[in-house]
Amino acid sequence: MTQFTATVTVRLKTGVLDPEAETTQRALERLGFELEDLRSADHFEIDLEADSVDDAAERVESMAERLLANPTIHDYEVEIDHR
Amino acid sequence: MTQFTATVTVRLKTGVLDPEAETTQRALERLGFELEDLRSADHFEIDLEADSVDDAAERVESMAERLLANPTIHDYEVEIDHR
Known part of the structure; x- marks a missing residue:
C-alpha cells in the first residue's frame, strides 16, 4: 500500500448560475480591482x-x-500525487 | 496587455477546525470509502x-x-497561467 493525496476540484458546469462568484467579483470591483471574470x-x-x-x-x-x-x-477533476 | 487566468486556493491554517470537512469525511466513510484525512x-x-x-x-x-x-x-496560494 502506498500513501497518496488526491485533489478533487468540483466546478459548476458552464451555464449554471453562480451567484456567490458574481457577488465576490462585484465586491472586488467595488474595491477597485479590475478583472474580467471570476469562477x-x-x-x-x-x-x-x-x-x-x-x-x-x-x-x-x-x-x-x-x-x-x-x-x-x-x-470534477481528480489529481493524484504521491505523499 | 496579456490575458491571464489566476488560480487562488484558500486553505484553513493548520489547527483551525473544519467541521464541514469532518462531516464530508464521515459521510464518505459511512458510504464505505476508506480514507485517512480530508481537507x-x-x-x-x-x-x-x-x-x-x-x-x-x-x-x-x-x-x-x-x-x-x-x-x-x-x-492562500496563487498560480498564474497564460490564457
Missing part, C-alpha cells in the same frame, strides 16, 4: 492508502460521483 | 488582463489579502 470551485484534498495510482484514482472518482459532486450541475 | 479549500479562478505575470500575481495576491482570504485563519 469559484470546491477543492478537496484527500489522503488515502492505495495499491497504485490507478486504484487511488478509481476510488476518488467514485467518491466524487457519489458525494463530492452533483453530476447534474458539476464537473 | 477542504476554496478555489477561485480569476480572468484578468495584466502587463506581465508579475503584475498579475501582485494584483491577485492583493485581492486574496483584501477579500478572498482571512489572514487570521487562512493560508
Whole structure:
C-alpha cells in the first residue's frame, strides 16, 4: 500500500448560475480591482492508502460521483500525487 | 496587455477546525470509502488582463489579502497561467 493525496476540484458546469462568484467579483470591483471574470470551485484534498495510482484514482472518482459532486450541475477533476 | 487566468486556493491554517470537512469525511466513510484525512479549500479562478505575470500575481495576491482570504485563519496560494 502506498500513501497518496488526491485533489478533487468540483466546478459548476458552464451555464449554471453562480451567484456567490458574481457577488465576490462585484465586491472586488467595488474595491477597485479590475478583472474580467471570476469562477469559484470546491477543492478537496484527500489522503488515502492505495495499491497504485490507478486504484487511488478509481476510488476518488467514485467518491466524487457519489458525494463530492452533483453530476447534474458539476464537473470534477481528480489529481493524484504521491505523499 | 496579456490575458491571464489566476488560480487562488484558500486553505484553513493548520489547527483551525473544519467541521464541514469532518462531516464530508464521515459521510464518505459511512458510504464505505476508506480514507485517512480530508481537507477542504476554496478555489477561485480569476480572468484578468495584466502587463506581465508579475503584475498579475501582485494584483491577485492583493485581492486574496483584501477579500478572498482571512489572514487570521487562512493560508492562500496563487498560480498564474497564460490564457
